[in-house]
Every structure is written in C-alpha cells, then in structure tokens.
Amino acid sequence: MNIAFVGCGFVASYYGDTLPNHPELRPLAAFDISPTRAAGFSKRYNIPVAASYQAILDNPDIDLVVNLTPPASHVEVSRAALVAGKHVYSEKPLALEPAGAKELIALAAKQNRLLAVAPCNFLGGSMQTLARLVREDVVGTPRLVYAEIDDGPIHQLPYRTWVSSAGVPWPAETEFTVGCVWEHASYEVGFLTSVFGPAASVTSSSHTLVTEKMEGIAPQDLGPDFCVGLIRFRSGVVARLTIGTVARRNRSITITGDKGILHLPEIWDYEAAVQFTRSRGTTANPASPLLRVTPPATAEPVAADKPGVPVPERGIQVDTPAGGPRQYPKAYRMDMSLGLAELAAAIREKRRPRMAADHAFHVYEILQALDDSVAAPGDRKITSDFAPIDPMQPLQTVASDCTISW
Secondary structure (H helix, E strand, O other): OEEEEEOOOOOHHHHHHHHHHOOOOEEEEEEOOOHHHHHHHHHHHOOOEOOOHHHHHHOOOOOEEEEOOOHHHHHHHHHHHHHOOOEEEEOOOOOOOHHHHHHHHHHHHHHOOOEEEOOOHHHOHHHHHHHHHHHOOOOOOEEEEEEEEEOOOHHHOOHHHOEOOOOOEOOHHHHHHHOHHHHHHHHHHHHHHHHHOOEEEEEEEEEOOOOOOOOOOOHHHOOOOEEEEEEEEOOOOEEEEEEEOOOOOEEOEEEEEOOEEEEEOEOOOOOOOEEEEEOOOOOOOOOOHHHOOOOOOOOOOOOOOOOOOOOOEEEEEEEOOOOOOOOOOOOOOOOOHHHHHHHHHHHHHOOOOOOEHHHHHHHHHHHHHHHHOOOOOEEEEOOOOOOOOOOOOOOOOEEEEEEEOO
C-alpha cells in the first residue's frame, strides 16, 4: 500500500519509528508547511519530501494519505484527500466540530473511500487479549470499569527538552491549550466502546487545576488538566473515566464482573500483561483457555496466625508477547503504524476498517460531552451509533501464576 504523510510534527515520529513493523506500507512522500520539519522527517526515515500537498494529491501512485496535521487542519486536509480519491487515516480527532466530522464521513461514502481515525491502541496485543478475555466470559457479566489515563504533572517535567526522533520539539503550547480530554481520553474511550458498544450518556466534570503551566499562556486559554466522567453504556456497563496531567501517572484499566476482575496496568504498552483474579465470594474457575496455567496455578495461600498481616492475593497473568522483534518509539511500546496497516488491509480486502469513521464520531461525541463539562458539569445524552467492531485475529498468549499487586 503506497502512503504519504501530511504533517511531520512531533507525533509523526511515532509513525516513522514503527513503520518497519509493517513492510507492506510503502511511504512515497511526506509534506509539512515547515520545510525544516519535512527535511528532518525525510532524513530520519528516508522518505522523499513532496514539493507541495497538491503534489501528493496529484500523484496517482499514492493510495492513502496519513493526516498528521494539527487538529484545526484535520477537516481541510482530509477533505482534499478524499476529493482527490485517496483513502484517509487521520490523527485524532476527526474534526473539532460535529459538522466537519459529519461532512468527512459523508464525503468518504460518496467517494467510495475509507476513512479511519486514530488512536489504534485498542488493536494492540494487550488490549486485544483483555477484550478477548471479556468476550470469553472470564469475569461473568461486566458491571463496572475503572479507566485511568493520568499522565503525571507534565508542567513540572523538563518538557522543553523533549524532542522526537526526527528532532521536533514536543508541542507544549498546543498540548496545554487543547487539554487532557482531547489529547488523551480517546485512548480509553476507543477501547471501552469497541468492547462494550455505544454509550448512552456521560456525566462529567472538568477543571483546570494548574493555571500557570507555561509562560505566555493566559489561564483562560488553557484546556482542562483534570476530568472525571461516568459513562453509561447501552449494554448496561458503567465506566468511571479519570483523565489528567496533574496526578501521578496511571494509565490502567480494571474491569469488574460477577465472577472476576481483569486489570491492564498500562494501555500504552502493547505487550503489557493482563492480570485476572476471582471476585470475592466466587469459587468457580473460568473456563477460558487463555487462563490455563502450566504447571497449574498454586492454591490460594491460607492466612497465617498473624493478625493485621494481609495475605497476598493470587491470580493469573496473561502475557501477549510480540510475534518476533518489534520496533517501538523510545517512550512507549506502542505501534502507531498498526492503525495504518489495519486500514491498508481493509482496503485490500474490501471490508470495513476496525477504526471506522462512525466509531470515531461516537468517540468524538463522548469527548465533546467530557470537554463541555468545563463550562457546565452535568449529564449529557450520547445519540450517535456505530457498527460493531470485529476483533483482531487471536494472538498467542502465555498464562502464569502471579501475585495481585493492584
């Protein structure tokens, strides 16, 4: 699949670093309004620089445009690509306004082209294993999810020294003004909706707790740095979502059901281990082959006669190792190009992509409800819908006995 990158900023390196994992993707061109950024990206990843965006649109050999421009440019860049007959993969969000998102979805359908939207982390090995365990009924009926994506007090860290593999500085001003909801919430919301289906409503409250993050940005221009939301799914599941850039780093997800609890400690790690433990009062062992330990798991320890000394809780850990050497960015074990590969496969196979635009719009509506709670905390109905998402092909897993530490 011949692809072209439009936008060579900080995030572009996350794609460039992981392109070698997907040799079926052939980058023919890259363009950025900054010649310096384009040249740095080209040099680092050996991708030719296009003379203009129009040159990419006019190139009949390019099948797929990867839109990595700033959010305010997403609609304009994606629209031009679709009109030119290209398939489009866009960084999140699809658009900043509902009208723009709906326009792109309608245009893609009219042009008979596929439109997919990041993030793709819910397609990674660890989250697919987590989803598979839910589908195999290891927790029984899912009742409650705790989804966290606190990224630590970024304003206190040396963010001015952060540069991408291609030498582009971290876009601090954009990150701080956009805020934690639009920057990070979709990493959790994308997974939750892919497993539990459409949301019915969101009750949330968002705040800017630290008003002096960066010189030159007025407090009223800062996006929220803390948000807590309650998402009610039409399937009956309830999720508490916490997002922020103030509290200690915690990017985990915990799914509680009648029979057991599943926990993934890091949603930005495609090879993180999923842990399972039975719910208190449950004695039945789950039948999923993913939890079959060889040799068998040790029996649950019996409490010693030492009052006040907690007994370690035992569980089963499920690892999803990569099927061979993988290349990741220096910061996280996330393969951002996996989304491009999935869209390319959908184009070849003439099927619906797993990161389809109707799902992205539903995620967008949830994020809009979360962000609207800056001005007016409260309950908002979610009205959009999307077609069910097919799981990825099952990956090889390894189960082992473990101690539960969360």
